[in-house]
Amino acid sequence: MINVFQPSLGEAEAAAVAEVFASNWTGRGPRTAAFEAEFAAHLGVPAEQLLFTNSCTSGLFLAVELLELGPGDEVVLPSVSFVAAANAVAAAGARPVFCDSDERTLNPTVAHVEAALTDRTRAVLVLHYGGRPGDIAGIAALCRERGLTLVEDAACAVASAVGETACGTFGDLASWSFDSMKTLVTGDGGALYVRDPELARRARQLAYYGLETASSLDAAGHSDRWWEPRVGGFGRRIVGNDVTAAIGSVQLRRLPDFVARRRELTELYDRLLAGVAGVRTPPTLPAGHRDSYYFYWVQLDPAIRDGVAADLLAADIYTTFRYPALHRVPIYGAGELTLPGAEAAADRTLLLPLHQGLTDAQAHTVVEALAGAVAGRAGAAPAGE
Template identity: 75%
Template sequence: MINVFQPSLGEKELAAVAEVFESNWLGHGPRTKAFESEFAAHIGADPEQVVFINSCTAGLFLATELLELGPGDDVVMPSVSFVAAANAVAATGARPVFCDVDPRTLNPTAAQVESALTARTKAVLVLHYGGYPGDIAAIAELCRARGVKLVEDAACAVASRAGETACGTFGDLAVWSFDSMKVLVTGDGGAFYARDPELARRARTLAYHGLEQSSGFSAAKVSHRWWELNVRNFGRRIIGNDVTAAIGSVQLGRLPENIARRREVAETYDRLLSDAAGVRLPPPLPEGHTGSYYFYWVRLDPAVRDQVAADLLDRGIYTTFRYPPLHRVPAYGATHLRLPGAEEAAETTLLLPLHQGLDDTDVRTVADELRKAVENRSADPAGGE
């Protein structure tokens, strides 16, 4: 099976984990701090602004808590986004307000975000679809002008930049995902960023039960009764650990070569499919933008998209669509909305395999099989059934 996502792990990651085992300190410790510093340097932030956490989803929930969202608050977000973002907002009692997206980039424009703002808007929460930075600079400027907070879901954008600025650092808060399907993999895990130092300090405390001290062992060096608790805020346990952080450090070192290979795969698809009838390719990155090449998506006639996906699966090629529009989910109370860009994307978009483990033969196979499936289904949409 040629998978749509696939991590690349090897001897270096095993050696890093072995070192953690040998140290006999598996929890939140020195390797966690090291990875936080390394990731902070990668995005151009101070290490104190970055917290290594156990998942991007946990970071989204932490962001809504730091923003003190609740009933009566609105949060604008693109309908084409991961369910975790809407869940994090809705769980507070605040209302997710969905905006449309450009069906080519699947990212919202600043104008689309602005059109969804209400008098009760407290924050905007944007996704960088597939690692494309999108209209993030203009959206950040809009949020500053309107006095609303900007949260970046940079789960797909670990190496993405608009100009010299890393995605995730345009806004007030940001999260990244390092789960088993992402570009940088720690198994489970994520990073949380806060622009404001005080919010960053509070995030770090809330990520570990609201405790002011991260461990009794470290507190023993400065207190004669180190076992006593000092809790001012009610937190939970969402911190990362040294095992996954050690993997993350190795993966961060591999990131440039992995991104380079993913770019090669995307460019090869561009070349092989440029004249494929019935296949529309993703738009090129704007000048000055750098992507993470997390998704490679094509747009097909909605009459054949699903059958093409099934045909490819029969040929050993797994494809998918992410993310189904959230305004169609009844739980969020927005099924009355009509968002034509998001709806068009949901009916036409298909993600092709894209990861650094693909060899040139795999890429050619995917492109050739896609061509044949589209041609066959376009000639006979029912497939002779």
């Protein structure tokens, strides 16, 4: 099977984990702190405002909690987004308000976001689709103008930037994903950035049960009963640990090579698919934008898209679509909302295999199978479809 996503793990990661085992401490400790500092430096932000979490989803839920969102509050987010973002908003009792996205880039524009704002809007939560920054600078400016908090779902954007500004640092809070399908993996894991230093301190506290002292050992010698908890908030345990952080440190060092290879494969797909009838490739990246090359998507006639995916699966090529339009998911209560760009993208888009372990030969196989399936399905489609 040619997988759509696949991590790259090897001897260096195994050696880093072995060192953690040899230390006889696998919980949150020195390697967690080191990875936080390294990833913060990668982004160009202070280490004390960056927290290694157990998932991007946990970071989004914590972001909503830090903003004290609840009933009566609205958060604008693109319908083309992952369920984690909408769940984080809805679980707090706030209302996710879905905006449209550009059919081709699958990112929202400033106009899309602005059209969804109301006097109840408290925040905007934007995904960088496939690692492409999108109109994040304009959206950030809009949020500042309107006095709204901007949260970036940077799950796909581990190496993305506009100019010298890393995605995830345009707004007030951001969360990244390091799960097993991402470019940089820690098994499971994520990172949360909080621009406001005091709110960042609060985030670190809530991420570990709300305890004012992270460990009773830290309080030993400073208190007569150092084992008694001092709870400053109703937090959970969503922190990373030294095992996953050790993997992350190695992966971060390898990240430039990962992204470079993914860019090569993207350019190869672009060349191989140029002129293939019935297949539309992603639009050109705007000047000054840096991509993480997490997704490579094609857009097909909706009448054949699902059939093409089935044909490729039968040929041991796994494809998928991320992310189905959330305004169509009943639980979020969007009713009869119509978002033409998001709906067209959801009906036409298919993600092809893209990961740094993919070979050129496999990319050729994918393109040949895709072209054949499109031609076969288009020829078999009834007239008018």
